[in-house]
Amino acid sequence: MDPKTRITQFQRLIADDPNNDMAYFSLGNALLQNEQYEEAGDTFAKCAQINEAMTKAYQLAGDAYIKAGRVDQAKVVLTKGYIEATTRGDLMPKNAIADMLASINEPLPEVKNETPKPEAPVEPEGDFLCQKTKQRGTQLPRPPFKNGVGNWIYENISKQTFDEWIGMGTKVINELRLDLSRDEHDAVYDYAMRVFLGINDEIYEQVMGRKPVMPDGQFRTVIDEIMSKGGHLESYQGNMHTQVED
Template sequence: MTEANTTDERDPRLEQRIAQFENMTTADPKNEMAHFSLGNAYLQAGRAAEAAKCFEKVVELNADMSKAYQLAGEAMLDAGLEDRAVMVLEAGWKVAATRGDLLVRDGIGEKLESIGRTPPALSEEENATADELAASGSFICRRTGRTGTQLEGPPFKGPIGVWIQENISFQTWNDWIGQGTKVINELRLDFSREEDQESYDQHMREFLGIDDELREKLLEG
C-alpha cells in the first residue's frame, strides 16, 4: 500500500501543483482534465485514496476515458480497496477494448492478472461496437477516449511531440493550450528559467496522460 508523504518529505512544487488543481476542480467541478491532473498529483504524493476519488470523478464525467479507469483501479489497489478496484478495472478493460485503446486494455489486463483475476469477455454487442469503430477509421483521442480530429503534425519536435500527434486529438490539444495558459498565469512562469519550463512541461504531460513510464519509453526510442 502506498503511504502518504510525511510533512518533512513533501515536495513544495508538488504541493503547489496539488493546490492549483484543487482550486481548478473547485472552480469548475465539471472540468474532467483538472480532476485527472489532480488525481495524478495525488498519486505522486502517495495519496492513493484521494487519487482514486479523482479518477472516479473523471469516469463519472466521461465514461469513455479508459485511462481514468486504469488509474482509479490501480490507486484503489494501493489504498487496499481490492474488490472495488476489480470492478473498476474490469469496466475499464471493456471500455478500452471496445474503443480500441490497446495500450490501456493491455495494461489493465496485466494488472488484473497480477492479482489473480482474468479480464472479462466482451459481449456480442460490445464486440460489434469495437468492430464498427475500427472499420470507421475514426481518430480516437487516447486522452479522452472520444473521436476527434488528428493534429496535422507534431506540436513540437522530439518523440513526445510525435506521440502527441499520433495519439492526442486537436480538440484535446486545444484544451491543453487553454489550461496551459492558466498554468502560466497562476504560477507566474518565466520560460527564461529552466525550472519554470520544466514545470510547464510536467503540467502538460500530466494533462495529456503521459506518465513517467511512457515518457521514459518515448525518450529511449
C-alpha cells in the same frame, strides 16, 4: 512545482468547473505522486465517470486503489475499465488493466462485442461557423478554460470539433503515457491541442500575451504523426510511447 502545490491548483480548477475531466485526471496524478493513493483512486474514478472514453483513468484508478489496499474497489473500476477499453479499441489501457486484474486474481470480464464503439451520430447543423472545419455546428456552452485560449476556443471552435479533440486528446495521453501533473507532459498535451484546433503561435501570443511552452522535439514529431493519422494508431500496437522514451 511540487505535488502539494499542484494538488491545490487542480482542486481550484475543479471548484471552478466540477465537470472538468482533465482537471480530475491531473489532480489524480498529483495525488498519486504524493502517495495519497485512496484519494487518487477516487479522483481518477470521478474522471472516468465524467468521461468514459478516458480509459487511462480507469487504469490509474485501479492501480491507486490496489496500492491503497482497496482491492474490492479496484476490481469494480478495473472491470468497467477493461470493458470500456476493449469496446473502444484502446489497446494499451486494455492490456494494462488485464495485467492488474490478473494480479488481484480477478477474471477478465466477458465482452460480447470487441469492436470499437460506433461513432456518435452527427448532430444537426447549427448556426455557429467553426473556424477549423469551416462547417456549421453548435457553439460550446462556455469557454472550456478560464484564460485567453479558452475564450478563443469558445469564439472560434464548434462543440462538435472540440468534442473530437477530447477524443483525440485521450489517445494522446494513452499512447504517450502522459502524466499531466508533470510540466513537460502538460506541455505535450497543450501542444497537441493547439495543433489539432489550429491555434498557431501567433494566435497563442495574441490571446495569452506570451509565447507557448514547446515540448521536446521528439514529442512534437510524434504529435505531428498522430495528427497526420487522424488518431488511427492501431498498427503501433500500443508502442508509440517508445519513440519518445530514452
